């Protein structure tokens with residue numbers, strides 16, 4: 001079915017870098033033919049990155065999970081354990097520093113400090129850990145946490161969110177990863193994360209952080225039963241804040257994983273829905289620079305396709321990941337394979353920094369880095385016994 005003249009005009013405007021309305025975005029998300037949506041999003045990406053449109057970026061990073069204890073009990077989560085349960089674990093500082101050392105050893109530039117809402121962890125806990133990490137590894141960027149953690153730690157410490165953010169920044173936090181956005185509109189958020197702060201509060205804290213000089217990424221969890229209108233509403237809420245702050249560096253949608261959680265996989269997003277979201281994000285979030293394809297949750301081929309639907313970044317070689325992989329995401333890759341995937345999608349790979357500068361542009365395959373230890377590790381391999389996978393050589397705890 002052909003698009004209406006009004007929607008075709010909106011699609012053309014967005015492809016040219018213009019602004020489309022919330023209603024136009026919803027109409028396009030629902031009705032535009034998949035390939036037309038992808039072509040328009042790719043045109044918008046090329047226009048935005050004219051001169052470097054042939055490049056797709058990736059980063060080398062490590063998720064460091066400090067505890068799985070969490071009082072928030074989100075229904076989609078397969079990672080947390082109730083705080084008094086015997087399944088609870090807490091990584092000590094030496095263990096965390098050793099994981100940082102491995103990250104540096106393998107050329108990683110960023111860590112994502114990520115964990116549950118532990119009932120005793122206030123701002124002081126994060127200050128102590130960030131200071132210790134920065135003291136030993138000043139070259140590592142701490143791109144971590146999100147508004148939910150801020151809300152929780154501020155409550156534990158009896159301070160307001162702004163004070164918590166200032167103290168985190170002084171202790172070494174470089175930017176927020178934007179975790180906990182899930183779905184921002186009220187109905188789907190309450191359905192999957194009833195104990196989390198509201199979507200408005202999540203955005204309010206991110207806006208405060210941007211105002212205090214800490215930028216962030218923004219995320220979206222797709223596939224837990226939300227409607228198309230609620231997905232576009234999520235984007236609208238982000239775009240409004242971005243209009244005021246400009247502090248969201250990227251938008252990263254990813255798909256709900258069905259295993260080991262209370263939702264039991266009753267609903268899931270399809271690959272087509274995911275690709276449509278990548279495209280509409282590029283077109284509607286014209287004020288957010290980067291759109292990331294999530295091959296970790298959707299698969300490598302879908303990651304490649306996302307590069308033709310508006311994504312300019314293919315995420316990371318995640319040296320350790322324990323959260324979405326606990327719920328069933330099992331796509332692993334290593335740097336050489338990621339470079340190949342990007343090239344096979346017709347783009348030149350570039351390793352990037354947290355702020356998206358190109359650190360290494362891999363123009364010539366003959367010059368590709370050969371260290372085969374730069375590989376993704378998932379929960380089943382990375383966390384048992386508190387040690388890394390044998391392929392990931394442990395350094396002495398010096």
Ligand code: SF4
Pocket residue numbers: 070071072073074077078079080115116117148
């Ligand atoms: S998603 Fe985060 S806040 Fe929710 S239960 Fe899991 S660890 Fe806790």
